[in-house]
Amino acid sequence: MDFRFTEEQISFRDSLKKLCEETCKTSSIRSLWNSLERLDQARWSKLIDLGVVGSLIEKDEGGLGLTDIDLVLMAEESGYYALPEPLWEVALSGSILKYIPNNNEENWKARLANGDFFILTCHEINKFTPNADLADAFFLQDGDGLYFATKEEAKIIERDGLDPSQPIFEIKWKPKKSKRLMHRSESVEVWQEILNRGALFTSAQLLGLTQKVLDLSVDYVKSREQFGRAIGSFQAVKHLLANIQVKLEFARPVVYKAAYSLASNSSGRYRDVSYAKIVSSQVSKLASKTAIQSHGAIGYTWESDLQIFMKRIWFLDVMWGSSVWHLKRLEKEILSPSSEIGPGGTFV
Amino acid sequence: MDLRYTKQQESFRKEIRKWFKSNVPKEKLLSFDTKEGFEQHRNWEKKLSEGRWTAITWPKIYGGRDCDLIEWLIFEEEYYLANSPGRVNQNGIFLLGPTLIEYGTDEQKERFLPEMISGKEIWSQAWSEPNAGSDLAALQCKAIRKGDKYIINGQKTWSSRASFADWAFGLFRSDPNSNRHQGLSFLLFPLNAEGITIRPISQLDGEQGFAEIFFENAEVPVENLVGNEGDGWSITMATAGFERGLMLRSPARFQLTARKLVNLYLNKEKNASSGIREKVIQCCLDAEAYALNTYWTACKLIHGGKIGFEASTNKIFWSELDSEMHELAISLLEAEGSLGINDQISSEAVEWIKGFLFSLAGPIYAGTNEIQRNIIAERILGLPK
Structure with missing residues (x-):
C-alpha cells in the first residue's frame, strides 16, 4: 500500500509546470483570443517535446508507454494554467491506438505519436468537440462502432463557446463502412475506456483550476482593503475560502485513485472515475462561485483574469459527463445490498 | 503508487x-x-x-x-x-497516552500507561472552562505550586467522561500573573481527590457524557506535572496535534454509517424522493473520500512526509458528513424519527436517533468548525488575523 507518486512522476509534472510558467501566462492566453493564430506554435512545439501527446501510445508504436498515474499530476498542472492547447484530447486519441488494426495507408499512427497529426476523439457524450478546427482527423462513434474520418470527410460547424480559449464545434459526418476501424461488438469497451480517460483528465484539470481560482482569491482578499483593513481578515471571507481548501484537499486523493484504477484496469474503475468527476466538478464550481464573490465587482469584468479560469471550469464541468450523468452511472452500483460501501471496501 | x-x-x-x-x-x-x-x-x-x-x-x-x-x-x-x-478510554488511549510517551518521565509512563491499557483507569479531559471554550488560552483555573504539590482552585467544564472516569488530564494556570498562552501547565489528577467535586451534566440525550469539575484547594503532587511548568500550552497543542487529529475519527466509523444509511435507504426506497437518493450517494462518496484522504496522508507520514494543518480540514469534513448522514436517516425513518433514545421496540431507529443527537456535537467539540476554518484561513491560506 503506497499512495504516493514517484519522484519521476513529480519531476515530469514539474517540467510541465515550468513550461507553463514561462509560456502560458494569462497575457499569452488572451493574445490568442484576438489573433488569427489558433495555436501558440512555440508553446505547442515545447509541449510536443515533452512527450505528452504520445505518452499513452505503446512504446513499440512510437510512444512513451506511460500510464494514467504518470499523467494525472500533469493534467492537474495544465488546469492550473488553463492551458488552451488540446494536449489531453490528442493524448487520449493516442491511448486507443493499440486497439486499432494497423493501417499503413496513411501512416498516421507514427505521426500522431510525434505530434504532427492531430486526431480528436468525438465521444457521443460530448455534444461539442473543442478545437475540432485544429484536427487532421477524427475518431468517431456511430452506435458503438469506431470510425475514422479525415477533416475533409467531416463537416465541422462552429458554435459560440463560453470559454474564449476553447472554440467548440459540432461534427457532421456519414459513417462509411470502409472507414470503420472496429465493429460495435469490439468497440463498446473501447468507447467506455475513452470516456473514463476523458473524464479522468478533465477531473485532474478541474483540480488545478480550483487551486488557481483559490490562489487568485487569496491574493486578492489579502491586498484589497475596505473599512481600513484587508477584506481577507474578515471571518465571513475567510470561511468561504477555507471551505474550498477543505473540499479541494478531499477531492485530490479521489482523482488520484481513479488514475490508479484506470491504469491498473481495476474492476472498480467506472465507479472511481465517476467519483472523481463528481467531486472535481463540485469543488471547482463552488470555487468559481466563491472566487467571484471574493473578488467583488472586479471579478465580474472581462478585464479580470479570473474569467479565464472560471470559464474553463464551467466548460470542463459538462465535458465527459456532467456530475449528474456520473451520479446516475453510479447509482445502481452504490445503492445495492452488495455494494462495496462500508469499512474495508475502499480498495476492493 | x-x-x-x-x-x-x-x-x-x-x-x-x-x-x-x-x-x-x-x-x-x-x-x-x-x-x-x-x-x-x-x-x-x-x-x-x-x-x-x-x-x-x-x-x-x-x-x-x-x-x-x-x-x-x-x-x-x-x-x-x-x-x-x-x-x-479514548481520551487516555488516543490523547494522553501518546503525549506521555513523548513528554512524560519514565516514572509517569510506568505509573500510568499499564493502567490505561488495561482499562483499570479511565481518563477524562479537563480543558474548557465556563469562560474559556473556543478561546482556550483565556483559562483561569489555577494550579499554584506549594512545596511538592500543586494547589488547584477553580472550575473546568464540558469534561468528557468525567461523570464516571477515574483520572483526568488538563491545562491549568500555574503562574497567577501570566497571560494567555504563557504560564500554563499540564497536570494529571485523580477525580476522587479531596477538594474535587464532580457535577455531571445531562446532555441533549439525557445521559451524562460530560461534567463540571470544581476544585477547592485540591492537591496534586508535582510528579503529576507533564513536561516543564509553564510549557502546558505547547504540550496541549501536541496532544490535540495532527496525528491525533488524524486518529480521532477513523474513516471506518463513517464508512459503517454510510453502509447503514444505504441499507436504510433500500428499505425505505419506495417512499424516498430522488433528492434523498442523490444525497445518500453523495454521503457514500464523501465517506470514501475521507477514507482515501486518510490513506493518502498516512502514506505520506509513514514515509517521513511533513504534516500540515490537516487536523483542521479533517475535522470539518467528518463532522459535516456525520451530521448529513444522520439527518438523512431521520428523514428516511419518517414517523420513527421522532422516537426517544429509550424506546425498546425500534432498536435500529434508536441507534440513528442517538447518532443524530451526537452528530450535532461533532462540529462543536475538539475545536468548533468555525475555529478550524479560522486556522485553515490563517495558517494554510495565509490570510491576515
Missing part, C-alpha cells in the same frame, strides 16, 4: 477479524454515558488489552504493537465491521 495491501497486511487483517469475531460481546452494551454501561465498556477495554488490541500504534514496550498508520486503518476497518463497542 500501489494501492494493494501487502500479504502481511492481509494476514494482519485476518488475525484481527478472527479475534474480534470471537470476542465482541454478543449483546450490545449499554451506553458508556451511564454508570452501568461505563463499567461494561471498562470490561471491554480489559478484554481488548488481553488481545493486545488496545493501543496498536503504541510501542511494544508500553503494551502496543508498533503498528504503522496503514495497519491502524486496517484495524479500525475490522473493528467497525465487527460492530465492536465504542472506546470509553
Whole structure:
C-alpha cells in the first residue's frame, strides 16, 4: 500500500509546470483570443517535446508507454494554467491506438505519436468537440462502432463557446463502412475506456483550476482593503475560502485513485472515475462561485483574469459527463445490498 | 503508487477479524454515558488489552504493537465491521497516552500507561472552562505550586467522561500573573481527590457524557506535572496535534454509517424522493473520500512526509458528513424519527436517533468548525488575523 507518486512522476509534472510558467501566462492566453493564430506554435512545439501527446501510445508504436498515474499530476498542472492547447484530447486519441488494426495507408499512427497529426476523439457524450478546427482527423462513434474520418470527410460547424480559449464545434459526418476501424461488438469497451480517460483528465484539470481560482482569491482578499483593513481578515471571507481548501484537499486523493484504477484496469474503475468527476466538478464550481464573490465587482469584468479560469471550469464541468450523468452511472452500483460501501471496501 | 495491501497486511487483517469475531460481546452494551454501561465498556477495554488490541500504534514496550498508520486503518476497518463497542478510554488511549510517551518521565509512563491499557483507569479531559471554550488560552483555573504539590482552585467544564472516569488530564494556570498562552501547565489528577467535586451534566440525550469539575484547594503532587511548568500550552497543542487529529475519527466509523444509511435507504426506497437518493450517494462518496484522504496522508507520514494543518480540514469534513448522514436517516425513518433514545421496540431507529443527537456535537467539540476554518484561513491560506 503506497499512495504516493514517484519522484519521476513529480519531476515530469514539474517540467510541465515550468513550461507553463514561462509560456502560458494569462497575457499569452488572451493574445490568442484576438489573433488569427489558433495555436501558440512555440508553446505547442515545447509541449510536443515533452512527450505528452504520445505518452499513452505503446512504446513499440512510437510512444512513451506511460500510464494514467504518470499523467494525472500533469493534467492537474495544465488546469492550473488553463492551458488552451488540446494536449489531453490528442493524448487520449493516442491511448486507443493499440486497439486499432494497423493501417499503413496513411501512416498516421507514427505521426500522431510525434505530434504532427492531430486526431480528436468525438465521444457521443460530448455534444461539442473543442478545437475540432485544429484536427487532421477524427475518431468517431456511430452506435458503438469506431470510425475514422479525415477533416475533409467531416463537416465541422462552429458554435459560440463560453470559454474564449476553447472554440467548440459540432461534427457532421456519414459513417462509411470502409472507414470503420472496429465493429460495435469490439468497440463498446473501447468507447467506455475513452470516456473514463476523458473524464479522468478533465477531473485532474478541474483540480488545478480550483487551486488557481483559490490562489487568485487569496491574493486578492489579502491586498484589497475596505473599512481600513484587508477584506481577507474578515471571518465571513475567510470561511468561504477555507471551505474550498477543505473540499479541494478531499477531492485530490479521489482523482488520484481513479488514475490508479484506470491504469491498473481495476474492476472498480467506472465507479472511481465517476467519483472523481463528481467531486472535481463540485469543488471547482463552488470555487468559481466563491472566487467571484471574493473578488467583488472586479471579478465580474472581462478585464479580470479570473474569467479565464472560471470559464474553463464551467466548460470542463459538462465535458465527459456532467456530475449528474456520473451520479446516475453510479447509482445502481452504490445503492445495492452488495455494494462495496462500508469499512474495508475502499480498495476492493 | 500501489494501492494493494501487502500479504502481511492481509494476514494482519485476518488475525484481527478472527479475534474480534470471537470476542465482541454478543449483546450490545449499554451506553458508556451511564454508570452501568461505563463499567461494561471498562470490561471491554480489559478484554481488548488481553488481545493486545488496545493501543496498536503504541510501542511494544508500553503494551502496543508498533503498528504503522496503514495497519491502524486496517484495524479500525475490522473493528467497525465487527460492530465492536465504542472506546470509553479514548481520551487516555488516543490523547494522553501518546503525549506521555513523548513528554512524560519514565516514572509517569510506568505509573500510568499499564493502567490505561488495561482499562483499570479511565481518563477524562479537563480543558474548557465556563469562560474559556473556543478561546482556550483565556483559562483561569489555577494550579499554584506549594512545596511538592500543586494547589488547584477553580472550575473546568464540558469534561468528557468525567461523570464516571477515574483520572483526568488538563491545562491549568500555574503562574497567577501570566497571560494567555504563557504560564500554563499540564497536570494529571485523580477525580476522587479531596477538594474535587464532580457535577455531571445531562446532555441533549439525557445521559451524562460530560461534567463540571470544581476544585477547592485540591492537591496534586508535582510528579503529576507533564513536561516543564509553564510549557502546558505547547504540550496541549501536541496532544490535540495532527496525528491525533488524524486518529480521532477513523474513516471506518463513517464508512459503517454510510453502509447503514444505504441499507436504510433500500428499505425505505419506495417512499424516498430522488433528492434523498442523490444525497445518500453523495454521503457514500464523501465517506470514501475521507477514507482515501486518510490513506493518502498516512502514506505520506509513514514515509517521513511533513504534516500540515490537516487536523483542521479533517475535522470539518467528518463532522459535516456525520451530521448529513444522520439527518438523512431521520428523514428516511419518517414517523420513527421522532422516537426517544429509550424506546425498546425500534432498536435500529434508536441507534440513528442517538447518532443524530451526537452528530450535532461533532462540529462543536475538539475545536468548533468555525475555529478550524479560522486556522485553515490563517495558517494554510495565509490570510491576515
